[in-house]
Amino acid sequence: MMTFRRILKYFILGVIFVIMVFPLFWMFALSLKSSGGGLTLENFTYIFSANKFGRYLFNSALVGLVVTAGNILFCFMCGYALARRRVIGEKIWFYTVLIVLMVPVHIVIIPIYILMNKLGMYDSYAALILPWLVNPIGIFLIRQYVSTLPVSLEEAARIDGAGEMRILFKIVMPLCRPALAILAIQVFMTNWNSFLFPFILTSSEQYRTLPVALALLLGYQSINWSQLMAGSVVAVIPILAVFLVFQKQIIAGITAGAFKQ
Amino acid sequence: MNRYRRYKGWLLFSPWILTFLIFWLFPLVYSFILSLTDYRLLSPDVDWIGLGNYTRLFSDSDFVASLKNSFIFVIGTIPFTTVIALFFAVLLNERFRGRTFFRAAYFMPSITAMVVIALIFSNLLARGGYVHLLAQMIGLDPPANGFLLSEKTALFSIMGMDIWMASGYYMLLFLGGLQTIPNELYEAGRIAGASRWQQFRYITLPMLKPVTLFIIVINSIKSFQVFVEIFVMTKGGPLNSTFTGVYFVYETGLRQFDFGYASAAAYILFAIIALASLIQFKLLKTGWTA
Amino acid sequence: MKRYSILICLVSLLILSCGGDKAQKIKISWWNFWTDANIKPVVEQIVADFERQHSDVDVELVDLTWADGHDKIAIAFSSGSGPDVVELGSDWIPEFSSTAHLMDITDIIDNDRDRYLMWDPAVYQDRVYAFPWILGTRILFANKDLLSQAGTDPEFSPKTWDDLYSASKTINDQGDDVFGFGSNSAERHRLYKKFLPFLWSNGGSILSDDGKSCRLDSPEALEALQYYLKLCETGLTDTQRRLEDAFLDGKIGFVISGDWLLKRIDREKPGFNFSTHLIPVPHEGYHSISFAGGEYLAVNAQSPHKELALELIKHICSPENQILFCLKNRTANPSSIAAASDTAFLAQPHFDTFIMQLETSRMSPAHPRWVYIEGKLEKAVESALYKAKTPQQALIDAKNDIDELLKP
Structure with a gap:
């Protein structure tokens, strides 16, 4: 009886597994298929030589890393200020989290589009990076974490004559490493996959990121499905790698409710 | 000293104040003002037209159709996503060999870029794609030109894809919720002679209420904003059957540069989302516990 | 302090002398x-x-x-x-x-x-x-192998609508896997371009000569749309991209396309056996007017x-x-x-x-509100193709909508 249940359970798990993984498997398989039918890497060499995928990859990586670094720094600063009651009106600031969660991005995108044009930042790295350097969900994640740390450490350091900066970055920040790791991974993954803002705020190939490039390539006559899937694989692999390495932090982060897709 | 430290505190906090003012509050106010004008990109004169855009929207059959599609999308995906995610979570909550492996596998679609998913499925759902072939094999009668080119199936197939993609993500949220349920409750249940189903029905489900609420609210907000899938897979067609609210804003605002009109449409969507979230809170009568 | 000002002078001189050449350009x-x-x-x-x-x-x-x-x-x-x-x-x-x-x-x-x-x-x-x-x-591309498979002379060149229809039907009847005419599905900015050659070749037009009213309610327009829909029945409806894929795969007899398809054939299928033709006309003696x-x-x-x-x-x-x-x-x-x-x-x-x-080709009429007119025209063809409206109804609705847009 027990074994029958187990077999049934594994059978159900297996069927779901196939359903969940097949589309991605299909993507990998097609990207490796040559026009003659055999296995090949030619689709990858093609998209890198004829379609500037190197550039898109670089843009995605650059924007992703800068935004992640910005979030580590700024969310930490803001979260710390909140946790140590150096800023009043915590409740109001908590409502900004709700606003950012609830306001549909399309309502702000037209003004941001006009704003970026007026500032001369349309179609530049600044347009891709500036709006995302800090996010309120990250701030509250750090705030939560810092509140669990004892204040005595900071006070002791202050008595020893350590300056504000030193206390902040040499003493508190290293202690926050677990929370910052969760934050960094989630920000990077969200940013890497983001489409709408990069799509609307840039136009030239020089600043195009991978998701935008992929969406636009579908409309080109000169690229076939295997090449398109090769491009998709390029976009998926870094995230997959991050996921496999940091699985535990990612799952912890999501269950902490700190993930906005 | 204290005032000095306060001042420095605000300095530390200033990145979020600036970002919030420039990239959230200003756009929110600005687009509301825009929505009361007839501002178009290439025409030099701008006039106040009050609620003119709003009244025009409700007589615009394209906009009404897009609202209808958005509602179908939200109402048609959320129950499935929630139930499937819960099913996955219950399945993967107990300890057994391979649990981490299956969790990771089910979660994988959620970490993949929506653009990539949409590309993959626009092939799988087309004539001769694997999903289309499978549907033929099991005797369903799929549209001859593929799922995305028929006005009867296009929206539903994109909804199906979204359910497939999002289930793994919400599964993790449910798993988080399941872990907060104290084991003693189940023990007490077992002693009282409750069956597994009864334990699930009377212990697990009520305890998961806050998570469920959170999931439903977040998922409605997200589903109401569906855009990338539509942009990549159907561009709103055929016969406007996949033309959703956000796609309407994109078309009128950023293709035709009818900024005032598009902003009004965006605000109506915002109002609907806010209202829907409010109603959901009230209906489930639970506070915010995330 | 002094040293700095000397330095600044030097640097600005340097900048001026470098920029000098360019500044004159x-x-x-x-x-x-x-x-x-x-x-x-x-x-x-x-x-x-x-x-x-x-x-x-x-x-x-x-x-x-x-x-x-x-x-x-x-x-x-x-x-x-x-x-x-x-x-x-x-x-x-x-x-x-x-x-x-x-x-x-x-x-x-x-x-x-x-x-x-x-x-x-x-x-x-x-x-x-x-x-x-x-x-x-846009011109008509034909797959010669499919023509001869269907028992038609591979050199056959469809001159009239009837020629094209019957050749397309013959190919389409060869089996479930081959198709006669490749027609566009609901694809924005593409579908209407496929209908216009038939409308124009039949003597129809979108707008009147003075540009003040829409002429999609004319008998010529209706005839063209009815023929186009009939032709679409003898083949495959898909996106332009997939149609061209299928044409290169040898699955489609006829497809309307532009010179980019030549480029693609050169690169992907150099030996492909195809021919090119003017867009067929309703009857002999008509002009072939393409988009x-x-x-x-x-x-x-x-x-x-x-x-x-x-x-x-x-x-x-x-x-x-x-x-x-x-x-x-x-x-x-x-x-x-x-x-x-x-x-x-x-x-x-x-x-x-x-x-x-x-x-003998024509472009879409030059009108500041063309984007909107195009949208209505496309909707008409789409709703007729998907049988949401009869061809008559689709065209009359489009006429009324476009007339509305033409009002000053």
């Missing part, structure tokens, strides 16, 4: 859409040529992409900036000329009007605002160097430079009549069909 910017690695060197070569002839001019090339080049131009113009020379798709011109963003070149290009084709889309209220450069039209589009060059009305900008345009459009460009890009339709009749050009296989087709 006149800068002209040209926004264009040719980012492809294959063709960009040719564009650069043409520009370098111009700079050699005008040693005091420096041309700055800026790349746009089809994805949102249009948006970028619109934004630049509306904010008062923008390039000196801009490349525009033919159906965008009225939008910018009617809002006074383009320079009126009517009096300067007088004798060029006989040497270049297709001025119509550049005209707004009898004035000319853009210069035709690269044109393009044409094109790239136009215009001068920004705000440009401080209008004359030089126009000179650059004329240089780019000269017959020699057009031949150079079109041969490299495998474009079949230059706007220069001299270039189109050059022997090197005509020797390219299938180019003659395109050149002949272009002679």
Whole structure:
């Protein structure tokens, strides 16, 4: 009886597994298929030589890393200020989290589009990076974490004559490493996959990121499905790698409710 | 000293104040003002037209159709996503060999870029794609030109894809919720002679209420904003059957540069989302516990 | 302190002496859409040529992409900036000329009007605002192998609607895996282009000659739409991209496409057995009128160097430079009549069909609200194709909607 249940359970798990993984498997398989039918890497060499995928990859990586670094720094600063009651009106600031969660991005995108044009930042790295350097969900994640740390450490350091900066970055920040790791991974993954803002705020190939490039390539006559899937694989692999390495932090982060897709 | 430290505190906090003012509050106010004008990109004169855009929207059959599609999308995906995610979570909550492996596998679609998913499925759902072939094999009668080119199936197939993609993500949220349920409750249940189903029905489900609420609210907000899938897979067609609210804003605002009109449409969507979230809170009568 | 001021003096001198050479040069910017690695060197070569002839001019090339080049131009113009020379798709011109963003070149290009084709889309209220450069039209491609498989002469060339319909039907009846005619599904900005050749060849039109009313309720329009729908039944309906895939796979007998398909066949299936034909006409004696589009060059009305900008345009459009460009890009339709009749050009296989087709091709009507009109027209064809409306109803609804848009 027990074994029958187990077999049934594994059978159900297996069927779901196939359903969940097949589309991605299909993507990998097609990207490796040559026009003659055999296995090949030619689709990858093609998209890198004829379609500037190197550039898109670089843009995605650059924007992703800068935004992640910005979030580590700024969310930490803001979260710390909140946790140590150096800023009043915590409740109001908590409502900004709700606003950012609830306001549909399309309502702000037209003004941001006009704003970026007026500032001369349309179609530049600044347009891709500036709006995302800090996010309120990250701030509250750090705030939560810092509140669990004892204040005595900071006070002791202050008595020893350590300056504000030193206390902040040499003493508190290293202690926050677990929370910052969760934050960094989630920000990077969200940013890497983001489409709408990069799509609307840039136009030239020089600043195009991978998701935008992929969406636009579908409309080109000169690229076939295997090449398109090769491009998709390029976009998926870094995230997959991050996921496999940091699985535990990612799952912890999501269950902490700190993930906005 | 204290005032000095306060001042420095605000300095530390200033990145979020600036970002919030420039990239959230200003756009929110600005687009509301825009929505009361007839501002178009290439025409030099701008006039106040009050609620003119709003009244025009409700007589615009394209906009009404897009609202209808958005509602179908939200109402048609959320129950499935929630139930499937819960099913996955219950399945993967107990300890057994391979649990981490299956969790990771089910979660994988959620970490993949929506653009990539949409590309993959626009092939799988087309004539001769694997999903289309499978549907033929099991005797369903799929549209001859593929799922995305028929006005009867296009929206539903994109909804199906979204359910497939999002289930793994919400599964993790449910798993988080399941872990907060104290084991003693189940023990007490077992002693009282409750069956597994009864334990699930009377212990697990009520305890998961806050998570469920959170999931439903977040998922409605997200589903109401569906855009990338539509942009990549159907561009709103055929016969406007996949033309959703956000796609309407994109078309009128950023293709035709009818900024005032598009902003009004965006605000109506915002109002609907806010209202829907409010109603959901009230209906489930639970506070915010995330 | 003193040391610093000396340093500043030195640095500013250095900057001045370096910039001196450049400061005297006149800068002209040209926004264009040719980012492809294959063709960009040719564009650069043409520009370098111009700079050699005008040693005091420096041309700055800026790349746009089809994805949102249009948006970028619109934004630049509306904010008062923008390039000196801009490349525009033919159906965008009225939008910018009617809002006074383009320079009126009517009096300067007088004798060029006989040497270049297709001025119509550049005209707004009898004035000319853009210069035709690269044109393009759609013709009928046929798979010869499928024709002979179906027992038709592989050299068969469908001249009339009946010819095409019966040939397409014969191929379509060969089996579930082969199709006669490849027709576009609901695809924005594509579907209506496939219907227009049939409408126009049948003597119909979208707007009346004075542009004040819509003529989609005419019997010619109805007849054309009914025929088009009947033709679509003898084949496969899919997106343009997948239709061309299927055509190259040998699954489709006939497909309407542009010169990019030639390029693709060259690259992917060099030995492919196909032929090209003019768009069939309703009955013998009718003109085959296909859909044409094109790239136009215009001068920004705000440009401080209008004359030089126009000179650059004329240089780019000269017959020699057009031949150079079109041969490299495998474009079949230059706007220069001299270039189109050059022997090197005509020797390219299938180019003659395109050149002949272009002679009787038409572009979409030049109207500032064309984007909206196009949307209504497309909706009409789409709703008839998907049987949401009868052809009559679809056309009458479109007429009423478009009449509404035409009201001043």
